[in-house]
Amino acid sequence: MTAPPFRRGRPYPDGDLVMTAAPRPPSRVVVVGASAAGLAAVEGLRRLGYAGSLTLVGDEPHLPYDRPPLSKQLLSGEWDTDRLRMRTPEVLEGLDLDLRLGEPAAALDTAAREVVLAGGERLPYDALVVATGLTPRRIPGAEGVTGAYVLRTVEDALALRDHLGRKPRMVVAGAGFVGAEAAAVAVAAGADVTLVSAAPVPLADVLGDEIGTMLAGVHREHGVRMETGALVTAVTSADGAATGVRLSDGREIAADAVVMGVGAVPAIGWLAGSGLSLGDGVECDATLYAGSGVWAAGDVACWLAPRTGRPTRVEHRTHAAESGLAVARNILAGPGAGQPFDPVPFVWSDQYDLRIQIYGRTRGADEVRVVERGAGPRELVALYRSGDRVCGVVGVNRPRQTRGYRALVAQGADWHEAVGTQDAAPVAG
Template identity: 65%
Template sequence: MSIPSRVTVVGAGAAGLSVAEGLRREGFSGRLTLVGEEEHLPYDRPPLSKQLLTGAWEPDRLPLRSGEDIERLDLDLRLGVRATALDSDRREVVLDDGSRVGYEALVIATGAAPRRLPETEGIAGIHVLRTLEDALGLRSALGDKPRLAVVGSGFVGAEAAAVARELGVDVTMITDAAAPLADALGVELGALLTEVHRENGVRIEAGVGVESVTTHDGHATGVRLADGRTIAADAVLVGIGAVPNTAWLAGSGIPVGNGVECDSTLYAGSGVWAAGDVAAWLHPRTGRALRIEHRTNAAEQGLAVARNILAGPGRATPFDSVPYVWSDQYDLKVQIYGQTRNADRVEIVEGSVADRRLVALYGRGDRVCGVTGINLPRATRTHRALVAEAAPWPNARSEDHPLKDPADDLPQHTVKEPLRSTS
């Protein structure tokens, strides 16, 4: 694997832009193609469920870089076209406009697509929240003050529910977890978020799956729950996680499972790398495959791939960073460093649930694996070092609160939500 003279990046989000900027910053002067399915210049997605949805921001505030900044990267920029296939023998990406783009090194940064409820294609009033158009469509619908059913209680669902209530919308949140974000944060902090949402007028149906969407004349009228009840709704937001965009790689020989399967350096073989939500890489310390849907992770991986492409044969370095995600809900700022999901213990080490200001450490085995802070950003950052070092669990005690995934006890027809980033 020699240093390439032509690099193609498929995916023009945070990860893809980070690759392009990293390559140019490190002195790459070869041909650099950036392919994006959307017609927009690379833009930031976290505000879609926050500032843009509230109306505080308009779309012109979302671009990650100005048009002039993009021009300075000297890109072969292909926007509004989608990759449909990869010819790895000829080292060409096939686009839906009939053209082909060659490469010596290819970076797959195609992100993930929102999961949808079965048999809901074409039904009016059903929304997902992944793209600028998705957010504008939901914002327009919320302006009519509908009865909104939010299916899923991950970050996107919880944030959108909070925004909708602030706009005066009637909201019901439906989740198969014990409480909003309980599968990521644990039952105690999940209960705190439940209390806050209810105080702000959100009705929460927890521990129950969704069977179907009811309709009339092709428009959603409600959500039928697995227990037989129906929640009336004029609009339905589906926030049940996302799946990596890898279908276009079928038959290419690139290893695909829960994302593009890479080694610890984000290399998938045959001149192909991956970055962002689509990348499943071997974590250098645990040896386990990991795929993270965090905004900061996407940018960091993009820079890491750029450096590794230019490092030359045998000099690529493993990607090992501390994942970070944040969420703003009402007057709560929730911050997470590391991996709290599937931890087996949690302990509040600063503040309290009662004060709604706290820092909680999460452990797996005898090591710290994550930290969550609520309204204590400085103290939360201080504890980040324990996560980065995978420090021995402090003051381990048998009475430490267990942190399990409540969905493990739910019926098999329910859908678990992967931790996804809105930040």
């Protein structure tokens, strides 16, 4: 993105004019959220030369660890927890952080510019980064019930892994990436698995009917039962232990393990009353600035994405790192002088022997077109259309080739030019 050559007379969003004295650079930065986005922000700040005080607050007691393997290698037992660690203690030491782990932030006082920790301590800041991520949704009836799991923390994943060792009857509620990955790991571990999808075709809203149908077929081949077009409305239990789930059509499915893969909501409860604009996350301008010296990064940030002009939230691992770095850059540039954050979203999912890679935004696309095939029936690349533009690309077992199409997404290439030389090709099931 090229900056405009002149900013004459253009006010900052805060209302300050360009001609006023440059804002003092921050000397106290607080980052709340010690996962991928928060870590990228503190590393970015130090890498860009920020030498002031830097506090990283995390509600979990652990050093920053990586979440995507929780539903994959950690759950399967292929990895142990030490492989999740995002940085060694020595690297973190080198960042010269005031590291506050196991200390949730409880409130934000934007007037005093202080973060209030759950223990009552107040942390003053010149610039604050909110990177508190998501809270997984739970299903009614699951509260306090053993055998009902979400997958967000390392403890969640280890508890479920332990249960998988007893080869349970398991229901996975929700067939998004987390649910589908958990089902794949569980059935391989010998569990009896039913995957419940609200949509008639799992992941159809993200990948389209054809690839969704292919994925459902792969789950069935591996022995996963699919219940489609049904919502899990309740977890049933007896004596505090899960006994199964109830579906929206009234049926019940017996299970001693229930995985709730039904999405998550931005963790913004602690910001109530702060004066920040809160909706589906912390609402920010195109530079990830939320006003009052506050910036947001990662899953929790709802920013005005230049690519679409719409308030956007992205729950991908790469987005966490990219947005954390962007916030670091923009904090040092100052409010109003930051660069718009305009990434091409990327996410991957590993299920069985399928490697699925997605660039751009495919949810709700107007059309899906397979543009390339590999030797096997489950090797393909498909483009996604929004209006008359390419909005996304999905590859199945074609990672390198899929990356080749990313430029079309980045440019918002004309659809007909992009697919014009390709024959329409149906997806094999």
